[in-house]
Amino acid sequence: MEPRRSLEDILRIFLVFLLSSRGVASVELIPYLGVHPGQRYENVSSESQELSLGMCTINCVMQKPIPCYAFNYRETDRSCQLILNRMSRLVDANGYWSYVQWLCLREYPTIENAKVSFEGWNGKYPAPARGIVKFRCEHPKGFSDGALLHTAECAPLNPDSWCISFRKEAVQCEKVHIYPECRLTESGKEYVGKVSVTESGRKCLKWRDYPYGTEDEYPGGPHLNFSSSDPSGTPIINLEFEGWFLNRDSWSHHNYCRNPFWGDRPWCFVSTPNITWEYCNIPMCTDTVPPECKVTQQGGEYMGRKDVTILGYPCLPWRMEEYRYFIIRAFPDFDRIDAHHNFCRNPWMQKFNTPYFTGVNMAPWCFIDVGNRIRPAYCDIPFCNKRVEDEGDRTGVYPECRLSEKGKEYVGSQNETETGKACLSWDLNPYGVPWDFFPRGEKHFTKYFHPRNRLPGDKVGHNHCRNPGVFRERPWCFVSDIDTKWEYCDIPLPRPKFDYSHPALQ
Ligand SMILES: *[C@@H]1O[C@H](CO)[C@@H](O)[C@H](O)[C@H]1NC(C)=O
Numbered sequence: 001m002e003p004r005r006s007l008e009d010i011l012r013i014f015l016v017f018l019l020s021s022r023g024v025a026s027v028e029l030i031p032y033l034g035v036h037p038g039q040r041y042e043n044v045s046s047e048s049q050e051l052s053l054g055m056c057t058i059n060c061v062m063q064k065p066i067p068c069y070a071f072n073y074r075e076t077d078r079s080c081q082l083i084l085n086r087m088s089r090l091v092d093a094n095g096y097w098s099y100v101q102w103l104c105l106r107e108y109p110t111i112e113n114a115k116v117s118f119e120g121w122n123g124k125y126p127a128p129a130r131g132i133v134k135f136r137c138e139h140p141k142g143f144s145d146g147a148l149l150h151t152a153e154c155a156p157l158n159p160d161s162w163c164i165s166f167r168k169e170a171v172q173c174e175k176v177h178i179y180p181e182c183r184l185t186e187s188g189k190e191y192v193g194k195v196s197v198t199e200s201g202r203k204c205l206k207w208r209d210y211p212y213g214t215e216d217e218y219p220g221g222p223h224l225n226f227s228s229s230d231p232s233g234t235p236i237i238n239l240e241f242e243g244w245f246l247n248r249d250s251w252s253h254h255n256y257c258r259n260p261f262w263g264d265r266p267w268c269f270v271s272t273p274n275i276t277w278e279y280c281n282i283p284m285c286t287d288t289v290p291p292e293c294k295v296t297q298q299g300g301e302y303m304g305r306k307d308v309t310i311l312g313y314p315c316l317p318w319r320m321e322e323y324r325y326f327i328i329r330a331f332p333d334f335d336r337i338d339a340h341h342n343f344c345r346n347p348w349m350q351k352f353n354t355p356y357f358t359g360v361n362m363a364p365w366c367f368i369d370v371g372n373r374i375r376p377a378y379c380d381i382p383f384c385n386k387r388v389e390d391e392g393d394r395t396g397v398y399p400e401c402r403l404s405e406k407g408k409e410y411v412g413s414q415n416e417t418e419t420g421k422a423c424l425s426w427d428l429n430p431y432g433v434p435w436d437f438f439p440r441g442e443k444h445f446t447k448y449f450h451p452r453n454r455l456p457g458d459k460v461g462h463n464h465c466r467n468p469g470v471f472r473e474r475p476w477c478f479v480s481d482i483d484t485k486w487e488y489c490d491i492p493l494p495r496p497k498f499d500y501s502h503p504a505l506q
């Protein structure tokens with residue numbers, strides 16, 4: 001509470017007027033009012049000795065290009081301190097009196113998490129008398145006292161004080177958490193936000209660095225079997241480990257808290273002698289209804305309710321008799337798969353330790369029934385944020401960049417290899433179907449470039465670099481040189497700023 005101005009203060013105001021008008025006739029009259037008894041302004045720009053309070057006022061008024069906003073004056077030694085800053089805090093008076101114009105130099109009181117707008121000023125200090133700050137709470141619960149709006153007004157009668165409609169600390173506004181920077185479920189398997197510290201503040205290690213190897217028994221998880229190999233007998237390093245991650249690519253999850261394997265909620269590896277992993281504190285989303293959009297191209301995290309494919313086929317339930325032997329991994333809502341669950345997802349399915357559709361699941365998909373044959377097909381799920389999709393622009397904005405190490409989601413238009421060779425059209429199939437498209441001869445499942453299997457956003461009959469198949473490291477294409485047959489392409493990683501914010505909820 002501001003003490004009320006005493007008669008003595010009012011006399012002081014008068015004195016300042018009188019002396020300044022008598023002292024220098026040409027000086028425009030600017031009222032400086034004694035405020036904050038027992039305190040003075042902290043942010044002093046210059047200090048001098050003046051003959052009187054009036055001369056200190058004139059000194060303040062004469063500042064170029066604009067008069068100072070406030071000053072402190074001490075009678076005993078006639079010390080005059082000018083405040084040229086637009087903002088200042090208060091400190092103990094130390095014998096000074098403080099004077100200010102009809103302004104607010106002190107910061108307005110805030111309500112944490114409330115959204116702020118201004119009326120009668122632009123939010124820049126000093127605030128003019130009658131400048132108003134409006135607080136709104138965007139959380140569905142609103143302010144804790146039930147009010148829809150709170151205000152702070154730079155008091156017109158008592159300079160440098162804020163008239164507020166709330167008692168500080170008595171009103172709360174809960175923070176709004178918007179996906180993907182929060183959990184939609186307890187287990188948070190769908191979490192793809194960017195927290196990278198544990199609940200005790202330890203820094204997370206990168207998943208792809210396998211800080212504790214790949215064969216350990218991770219939190220509550222089964223012992224994993226990593227002994228896959230390609231047709232030449234070369235072990236496929238960590239294929240199983242990767243299979244536990246959304247989008248099957250631990251690299252693209254950096255060192256962010258995630259819930260692969262069977263953790264109770266998102267966690268990460270840490271490097272302390274005794275502790276190898278720790279849970280992270282990821283808040284629950286304010287709105288836990290899964291958004292009808294995806295954050296990543298592969299959309300492993302998508303939990304919405306779309307149940308038709310791009311070509312309009314209805315999705316079959318995931319839990320079909322024929323497929324009951326699949327181990328369903330990286331399914332963001334694996335615990336909700338009942339007999340009816342037929343929503344587009346991008347899970348990792350594994351049949352007897354065999355990579356099953358690694359070549360095709362680059363976007364959310366589902367099983368469809370085509371003439372009594374069950375096939376996978378893509379669904380068209382929009383992105384949560386609008387992306388710049390400039391054709392042929394190598395600016396590092398998706399789709400002209402890789403979002404994962406393997407770049408399976410890449411649908412850009414680069415058409416030459418890293419050594420500058422021209423790419424051949426995929427339709428030509430110049431050297432037959434590559435061995436790694438169907439590692440176990442599962443040809444019946446898909447032809448990669450059949451329209452039904454086309455990625456959302458991809459074109460038919462193109463010669464752009466892609467990474468279909470199972471085992472190749474990044475996008476590539478066929479070349480006409482018969483000795484080389486194929487080569488990798490140099491597809492950039494994204495520019496650092498990549499905004500995952502969710503406009504639908506803002
Ligand atoms: C006021 O002074 C304090 C202490 O010197 C400083 O921390 C603060 O940033 C200053 N504020 C402004 C607005 O200059």
Ligand SMILES: *[C@@H]1O[C@H](CO)[C@@H](O)[C@H](O)[C@H]1NC(C)=O
Pocket residue numbers: 225226227353
């Ligand atoms: C892992 O899988 C391979 C091949 O699928 C198998 O030969 C091996 O016995 C398995 N190891 C364990 C520990 O299950």
Ligand SMILES: *[C@@H]1O[C@H](CO)[C@@H](O)[C@H](O)[C@H]1NC(C)=O
Pocket residue numbers: 273274
């Ligand atoms: C870590 O392990 C060492 C030796 O095993 C033990 O002395 C120490 O207390 C442990 N620290 C913690 C935090 O558990």
Ligand SMILES: *[C@@H]1O[C@H](CO)[C@@H](O)[C@H](O)[C@H]1NC(C)=O
Pocket residue numbers: 392413415422423463
């Ligand atoms: C590659 O793409 C560029 C730009 O789209 C085009 O001008 C060029 O003809 C293409 N080259 C081949 C071999 O398709």
